[in-house]
Amino acid sequence: MDAYEKINQLYDLIEQGTVADLPGPYKVGVDLGTADVVLVVTDSDGNPVAGSLRWAEVVRDGLVVDFRGATEIVEELKKEVEERMGVTLEQGATAIPPGTVGRNALACSHVIAGAGLEPVCQVDEPVAAAKALKISHGIVVDIGGGTTGIAVLKNGELVFTADEPTGGTHISLVLAGAYRISFAEAEALKKDCQSHCKIMPVILPVIEKMATVVKDMLAGRNEYHEYPVYVVGGTAYLTGFGAEFSKAFGRQVHVPPHPLLVTPLGIALFG
Numbered sequence: 001m002d003a004y005e006k007i008n009q010l011y012d013l014i015e016q017g018t019v020a021d022l023p024g025p026y027k028v029g030v031d032l033g034t035a036d037v038v039l040v041v042t043d044s045d046g047n048p049v050a051g052s053l054r055w056a057e058v059v060r061d062g063l064v065v066d067f068r069g070a071t072e073i074v075e076e077l078k079k080e081v082e083e084r085m086g087v088t089l090e091q092g093a094t095a096i097p098p099g100t101v102g103r104n105a106l107a108c109s110h111v112i113a114g115a116g117l118e119p120v121c122q123v124d125e126p127v128a129a130a131k132a133l134k135i136s137h138g139i140v141v142d143i144g145g146g147t148t149g150i151a152v153l154k155n156g157e158l159v160f161t162a163d164e165p166t167g168g169t170h171i172s173l174v175l176a177g178a179y180r181i182s183f184a185e186a187e188a189l190k191k192d193c194q195s196h197c198k199i200m201p202v203i204l205p206v207i208e209k210m211a212t213v214v215k216d217m218l219a220g221r222n223e224y225h226e227y228p229v230y231v232v233g234g235t236a237y238l239t240g241f242g243a244e245f246s247k248a249f250g251r252q253v254h255v256p257p258h259p260l261l262v263t264p265l266g267i268a269l270f271g
């Protein structure tokens with residue numbers, strides 16, 4: 001299965017609440033995000049076996065702000081997937097935005113430990129995404145709910161990472177202001193594909209700002225100019241996002257299918 005097939009398969013497993021009939025040992029990844037928590041199980045070759053997603057607000061700007069809430073959600077997702085698979089999941093990997101340090105960096109591992117998963121690895125989010133996409137040479141931009149992180153890979157080695165606190169949450173805040181609706185209503189409006197055409201003129205400046213943030217991160221690093229650029233993270237679900245981001249960024253970027261699931265799948269590959 002190629003990288004995009006795996007992402008599509010993971011989406012189907014989560015949507016349908018089903019399990020792929022693949023033998024263990026299994027790898028587990030937990031993505032604790034600003035907008036959602038995702039638990040993914042793969043087999044030892046990285047083929048998706050099961051997954052579950054919960055929209056949640058337990059993380060802000062990449063930092064765990066509701067430790068108890070986060071632990072309870074991971075416990076629930078773990079139990080749900082274990083019941084579906086008929087196995088006990090014992091260990092797992094987590095990820096953090098690049099540049100997260102000290103106790104903030106340890107919080108994600110503590111959360112999954114509290115939920116009964118022994119933490120085996122903690123990676124940078126865009127590095128996990130790069131692994132899911134099987135990129136050894138390229139730039140991965142991960143635009144989630146609260147953070148925009150990038151990872152540059154050269155011959156399979158991570159050569160540069162950076163992170164800024166901007167993401168889909170900022171788009172929702174702009175929508176809430178423009179349409180005088182609550183943040184929750186703005187989130188729902190944004191996630192409704194039918195409304196994407198209508199909201200694009202309102203949110204375009206935020207997308208352009210995101211592209212400028214990434215451009216600034218790479219400023220002066222001309223050696224990466226020819227590297228392919230992949231944009232992942234839930235914000236890239238917006239219809240037309242890839243085209244508008246490419247225009248403002250000044251280079252064509254690739255948006256994989258189900259961009260929200262790329263990083264969670266990649267985290268599991270480290271589990």
Ligand code: ATP
Pocket residue numbers: 031032033034035036037059061062125143144145146147148167168169187190191192193232233234235236237238259260
């Ligand atoms: P972070 O990595 O910043 O901590 P996260 O892991 O929660 O955040 P993702 O799960 O990659 O980030 O993406 C969440 C963002 O994607 C949210 O802002 C959410 O509103 C947005 N999003 C999810 N689905 C859609 C959709 N269909 N259309 C537009 N935006 C979407």
